[in-house]
Amino acid sequence: MTSLNEFAAAGPWPQRAVLGALVSLARRRRGRALLRYLPQVDQLMQALLATEHFDDPAVSRRLGWDPAAVIARGRDLRRLEGRL
Amino acid sequence: MTSHLAADVCVIGAGAGGAVAAAELAEGGARVVVLEQGPAHSAHDFTARPPEMLARLYRDAGQTTTLGMPPIGLPLGSGIGGTTLINSGTCFRTPPRVLDRWAAEFGLDLDEATLRPAFERVEQALSVSEVTPELAGGNADVARRGAERLGWSHGYLRRNARGCVGSGVCAYGCPTSAKQHVGITYVPRAEAAGAQVVTGADVRRIVMRGGRARGVEARTAAGESLTVEAPTIVVAAGTIYTPVLLSRNGLGGGSGELGRNLSLHPATAGFALMDETVDMARGVPQSFYVDEFADEGIMLEGIAGPPAHAAMALPLKGRRHAEAMAAYPRLAEFGVMVSDSSRGRVRAIRGRPLIRYDLDDADVARFRAGIGRLRELFDAAGAREVFLPLPHGVKPEEARRRDFKLMAFHPLGTARADARPAHGVVDGDLALHGAQGVYVADGSVVPSSLGVNPQMTIMALATRLAFHLLGRDVVAAGSSSGGPEVGQAA
Numbered sequence: 001m002t003s004l005n006e007f008a009a010a011g012p013w014p015q016r017a018v019l020g021a022l023v024s025l026a027r028r029r030r031g032r033a034l035l036r037y038l039p040q041v042d043q044l045m046q047a048l049l050a051t052e053h054f055d056d057p058a059v060s061r062r063l064g065w066d067p068a069a070v071i072a073r074g075r076d077l078r079r080l081e082g083r084l
Numbered sequence: 085m086t087s088h089l090a091a092d093v094c095v096i097g098a099g100a101g102g103a104v105a106a107a108e109l110a111e112g113g114a115r116v117v118v119l120e121q122g123p124a125h126s127a128h129d130f131t132a133r134p135p136e137m138l139a140r141l142y143r144d145a146g147q148t149t150t151l152g153m154p155p156i157g158l159p160l161g162s163g164i165g166g167t168t169l170i171n172s173g174t175c176f177r178t179p180p181r182v183l184d185r186w187a188a189e190f191g192l193d194l195d196e197a198t199l200r201p202a203f204e205r206v207e208q209a210l211s212v213s214e215v216t217p218e219l220a221g222g223n224a225d226v227a228r229r230g231a232e233r234l235g236w237s238h239g240y241l242r243r244n245a246r247g248c249v250g251s252g253v254c255a256y257g258c259p260t261s262a263k264q265h266v267g268i269t270y271v272p273r274a275e276a277a278g279a280q281v282v283t284g285a286d287v288r289r290i291v292m293r294g295g296r297a298r299g300v301e302a303r304t305a306a307g308e309s310l311t312v313e314a315p316t317i318v319v320a321a322g323t324i325y326t327p328v329l330l331s332r333n334g335l336g337g338g339s340g341e342l343g344r345n346l347s348l349h350p351a352t353a354g355f356a357l358m359d360e361t362v363d364m365a366r367g368v369p370q371s372f373y374v375d376e377f378a379d380e381g382i383m384l385e386g387i388a389g390p391p392a393h394a395a396m397a398l399p400l401k402g403r404r405h406a407e408a409m410a411a412y413p414r415l416a417e418f419g420v421m422v423s424d425s426s427r428g429r430v431r432a433i434r435g436r437p438l439i440r441y442d443l444d445d446a447d448v449a450r451f452r453a454g455i456g457r458l459r460e461l462f463d464a465a466g467a468r469e470v471f472l473p474l475p476h477g478v479k480p481e482e483a484r485r486r487d488f489k490l491m492a493f494h495p496l497g498t499a500r501a502d503a504r505p506a507h508g509v510v511d512g513d514l515a516l517h518g519a520q521g522v523y524v525a526d527g528s529v530v531p532s533s534l535g536v537n538p539q540m541t542i543m544a545l546a547t548r549l550a551f552h553l554l555g556r557d558v559v560a561a562g563s564s565s566g567g568p569e570v571g572q573a574a
Contacts (some may be wrong), residue, residue, distance in 0.1 A: 003135035010138075010145035012436070019147075047396050050405060054412075055133050055392035063412040065365055065390045067132035070251050074259025078127060081247055083261040084268045 004052040023048065086309040091117040093553065094300045094314035096287050096329070099166020100539050101525035101546040103266035103274065104206065108550030110277035117312045118274065119285035119302050120263065121321075122163030125267065130257035134392045135471060137256035141170050148324070150428060150492075152442040156350055157491040160324065164283060165267025167322070168539055171493065172254045172370035173243040173263045174385070175212045176536035177203050178544070190531045191503030192512045201560035202544035202551075208542075208561035209273075210244035211262040219250050221367015223388045226358060226416040228372060230465030236376035241385070243368065244539075252365030252390060253483030266543075285310060290317055290333045290522065297521030316521050316553060320546070321497035323527040324439065328432040330516075330524075336499060336509045338518045345500050346428035346441060347533040348492035352451065353387050353419040354458045355398055356467035357408065362416045364388035374461065378535060381423035381447075383453040384461065386451050388417050399473045399489060408471065420449055420454035423535035430498050443485050451488055456480040494538045499528035515550045 008019040025031030026045035052064040057067055064082055079081070091114075095106045098120040107285040111117045138146040140484060143162035150156040161167035178199065178450040186192040205213075217224070220240055225517060231238035248262035261268055275281055284305025291311075299313040321329050330336040365388060374384035389397075391412050399416075400408055408415065428441030442452075455472055459480065462470045472480065473489045502508020505517040510529050516522040525546040527538055551558045 003139075004134060006139045007135040007145050010140075011147040014145040015144075015147050015149075024141075043401055046401055046405065047398075050395040050398075050409065051135060053394045054390075054395040054409060055135055057133075060391045063391050063409075064363055065412075067390065070132045070253065071130065071259050073249070074127065074130070074251060074261075077247065077249065077260045077262075083247075084127065084272070 002052060003055055004048060085566070086311060089117050089310070089312045091115045091280075091312060091314045093120065093316045093321060094301065094312045095318045096166045096467060097121070097160065097166065097320035097526065098267070098271055098281065099320060099322060099526065100168050100266060100542040101527070102318065103165070103270040104543045104546040105272040105318050105320065105525045105550045106279050107270040108547055109553060110274045110279040112550065112554040112556070114554065116274060116279035117314065118279055118281040119287055119300065120164055120281065120283050121282065121286050124283050125169060125257070126541060127257065127259060127261045128260050132251070132253045132256060132259055132390065134256050134390065134396070134447055141257055148439070150439045150441040150548060152428065152440055153485045154443065154488050154490055156348065156441060158324070158348065158439065158495060159491070159493065160322065164271055164281070165265045168265035169267055169393040170255050171537070173245055174370050174537040175207070175210070175242045175244055175540045177536060178541045179536060182532065182534055186531060190501060190508065192501055192531070194512070199548070201558040202547040203540060205547055205558065206540060206543040207352040209269055209466050211246040212242050212434060214242050215368050217238045219248060219368055220371035221388075222251055222360070222362040223364040223367060223369070223416050223418075224372035224386055226356065226362060227374065227384070227386060227418050227461060228463040228467045231374050231376075233464040234460060236374050237374070240344050240370065240376045241373055248368065250367040252367060252369055252388065254369055255389065264528070272295070282310065290329070291336070292334060293331075295520055297519065316523070318523045318525050318549070320524070320526040323498050324430055324437050326524060326526055327430050327498040328435065328437050330499065331432050333520060335519055336516050339506050339508055341432045341500060341507065342509050343498050344427070345497040345531070346430055346439070347424050347426070347496050348428065348441060349418050349421050349494035349509065349533060350443065350447065350490045350492045351421040352455065352473040352488060352490050353397055353417055354455065354462065354473050355394070355471040356416045356462035356465065357411055357469040357471075358414050358416055358466065359468055361413050363413055364415060364486060365390045366395070366415055376455070377457060380423070380453065381450050381535060382457065383421045383423070383535065384454070384458060385419050386422055387419040387437055399471055405436040415481055416462070416465075416467070418449065420458055422450045422454060423533045425533070443488070448485055452480050452483055455483070461502065477532065494527070494534070496527045496530040496533065496538060500526050500531040501529045502531060508570040510541065513552050514545065523553070
């Protein structure tokens with residue numbers, strides 16, 4: 001499951017169903033063409049798909065952000081300083 | 085199967101209000117049970133990846149939204165720590181002008197001197213201190229440069245953090261546990277003092293007999309019944325869910341104000357493409373503020389995050405979005421927060437909240453002005469290009485309600501405090517009007533918009549409530565007069 005699908009699935013009903021359907025639509029070329037008729041929905045879907053793209057560690061690392069390194073540093077600091 | 089617990093005080097919710105009240109009460113000698121609907125979170129499970137963390141740490145994956153014009157995203161924390169787990173950690177005491185208003189308008193006897201010991205106590209518990217310029221990062225440098233050139237009042241924010249290294253993901257779970265949210269401060273203190281904390285406990289009923297609180301009935305995550313026998317109930321389910329719970333139990337409705345008076349501090353954010361490397365996620369995301377326009381109800385505060393955060397918030401589409409994101413290391417972001425005069429309402433529909441909120445004309449004017457100021461700030465800082473949170477081609481001064489892209493982080497007021505039973509849901513001691521033994525300790529009691537981040541106000545009020553229930557005056561941290569005595573719980 002992608003992080004975007006996990007995000008959509010964790011929402012409340014009926015948003016969960018609507019968002020899930022829109023994400024599926026936005027992933028397809030013909031679906032994206034349809035969404036252009038609904039500018040606000042199209043903007044939201046583009047933002048969500050962009051979020052998913054830039055959440056990919058391989059992509060974000062190229063922009064200077066490595067989530068694994070951030071988490072590893074946090075783990076080391078917690079261990080060193082005895083934090084929860 | 086039914087489990088039974090007995091306590092002096094049952095606290096519903098382990099967020100900013102509930103956790104503080106529980107710890108102070110337990111340390112004061114009261115037998116305390118805390119019922120938290122959500123789970124306990126561990127820093128071991130944090131990933132620093134926004135979509136995953138939204139799904140796991142936020143109620144409804146952060147998709148809570150108001151109905152109205154414009155719709156406003158209202159992300160809320162879920163579980164032990166509540167919204168303190170996922171907020172930016174900004175700490176402001178209640179502004180004196182707000183306390184003056186509360187006294188005049190709501191008959192609340194809460195001045196600076198009265199609240200000072202509670203604030204000092206909370207600030208010591210949470211290690212509140214000012215962010216250093218080094219830790220604030222490049223995003224704050226941009227805003228500071230702009231504010232200095234414009235001669236606008238500004239400063240570094242005070243935060244509840246200890247040993248922060250600027251991981252840049254406060255809103256997605258602090259990986260170093262540097263942010264001193266109540267889940268790692270007050271909740272462990274409550275447990276150490278003997279409080280029982282039950283997670284996954286969905287409170288169904290507040291049991292009343294003869295107008296007095298008798299206990300609480302809940303359903304556990306395993307589907308079992310749990311009853312807590314307690315003569316004192318502290319409801320701290322948060323501004324959105326407290327009115328739903330009270331309404332479901334026929335409580336707090338006498339004044340007709342329950343669920344009304346919702347203020348939100350609606351906010352938005354803009355971006356600037358700089359010539360320099362900003363690396364907005366290196367440093368404290370919310371570390372700097374500009375309060376030049378606070379008297380107009382406009383605060384400019386820092387916001388930042390990793391690429392996935394920026395991709396979500398950047399107000400661009402298609403090729404322009406892709407080009408701006410390719411330059412992410414040179415992007416700066418800053419927010420506009422409005423001290424709102426608009427008021428919304430929370431109603432319960434099949435046990436879930438329906439939140440209605442429409443931006444009034446005065447707040448539309450504040451956003452027009454605030455977004456214009458944001459552009460000035462970025463321009464003065466030397467921005468190559470500014471991306472305002474408005475549709476392409478719309479100028480700030482011409483923006484309409486539907487043009488604003490808003491989020492809100494500080495819901496307040498749905499069980500507002502007012503000394504007069506006909507005008508408020510709780511009194512100045514946070515006791516529910518018309519019921520004995522039921523108190524409220526969360527943002528819902530805050531009777532007006534604060535204009536600043538509210539977690540300290542909520543925690544100070546919860547501290548004051550706990551000491552009131554213990555029959556003692558609040559003792560400032562470090563005072564030689566010691567803490568409350570054991571066994572004086574209501």
